[in-house]
Amino acid sequence: MRVLYRLKEAGFQAFLVGGCVRDVLLGIQPKDFDVATDAHPEEVRRLFRNCRLIGRRFRLAHVFFGREIIEVATFRAQSAPPPGAEIEDPEDIDDDDGEGDDAPAPLSEAARFQQQAAAAAGHDHSHINDDDDDDDFDRSVDVQGRILRDNVYGTIDDDVWRRDFTANALYYNIADFSIWDYTSGLEDIQARRLRLIGDPETRYREDPVRMLRAARFEAKLGFTLEPGTAAPIATLRDLLADVPPARLFEETLKLFLGGHGARSLAVLRQHGLLGALLPPVAACLERFPGSPIEQLLIRGLENTDARVAADKPVTPGFLFALLLYGPVGLEIEKAPEERWTDLPVIFDAVDAAVRAVQKRVSLPRRFSLGVRDMFALQPRLEVPRGRRALRTLEHPRFRAAFDLLALRADCGMASAETVAWWTALQEAAGPQREQLAEASGNGQGGGGGNAPRGGSGRSSRGRRRRGGRTRSTNPGG
Ligand code: ATP
């Protein structure tokens, strides 16, 4: 509100826009607040000391209030290219199309995505380019119609058309507390309907991530995609292959760590988008319908949703361990069964699965290392041995690995007694803890290897090949 009033007092227009207006109307607590204004980024910066300009492709002002960031965007010009508009070659972009007011507006809309997604998700701002020394007005698209840059400023009447869905295009005017609705967004919100503004195919081509956003809002809000908005997805979903993997990573987090991950999975599968976003994950689910792998992913996402609802932290590392559980298991099973618990086999399997998924979605290294550790710790957790168990407890990734073990047990892929044993160990105080650990040295605690297998899950068998009982490794049995 302070941001809005300061802008207004300085003689600018100031609106709340996008998700926050939509969410308030739906009785949902907004995640963040976006402000739209006719003030240019430089002017915004002059008004607020606690302000930074970010983004080259889509310049924005971030105004900081303690830990909160208010995103202030200047109105952009319209989205749809006029008939016959030239499509620029990305190589030919230059930054000198003047003040932009009489430019024969080709297109516009968004390539802020990366920055915006990062900012909204609160992750990794390191790739945000915050050079702020030029005030050029420019825009460009690539040969497929994708928007590369969008800094042509306009009025609110222009700005509205570049937004994605009608429900996201409502403006709340601080000057008279009215809602400006150019696209029948209010009606669509009332009908719980998601409708793209403009021609859906064009809008998806401009920015294929809008397909994922459609799925995300369907999952988050329980809206239905209006048929014209849903239909083109089936033919356009592979355009996601051209989206920078870093941006798809941010979108993946928004889909699965936003508190509606289980529904996101269902919606993505229903639209065939999972195969375009995470092909190895989709392939695995298709190959083993109803398998423990599918169960593990769904339950894991449900647990994650519950954690978000309870304001507990969630991590990309754990999410990717869930997503990659099937693909990693398939990789491991390429090795002879007696080697399934060998660390090099597990590491190679995780690396192969990560590489496969990274063709579309980048996974920063700190998270892929976490995934590796979580998988590598599974055999150690399954057969706790003596005092080594105490050291395992100290492992920085113990808690995540233990949660994964518990989930596996829930899905019949690990022993419930082992989980109970580790729970007891964690709860035990000093001396008691040592006793428990020592008792495990002679074979206690490592419950039965009752994992079902047959491609549908990693067996926990073969892990006792050294010490303790050795099981016959009877393939398939
Ligand atoms: P939430 O914050 O709940 O994820 P949101 O609608 O606020 O949802 P943001 O990503 O924060 O989504 O974007 C804010 C607004 O910017 C959107 O409501 C929409 O109007 C516009 N917008 C964001 N991304 C795009 C896009 N890819 N194409 C068109 N408009 C977009």
Ligand code: MG
């Ligand atoms: Mg938002």
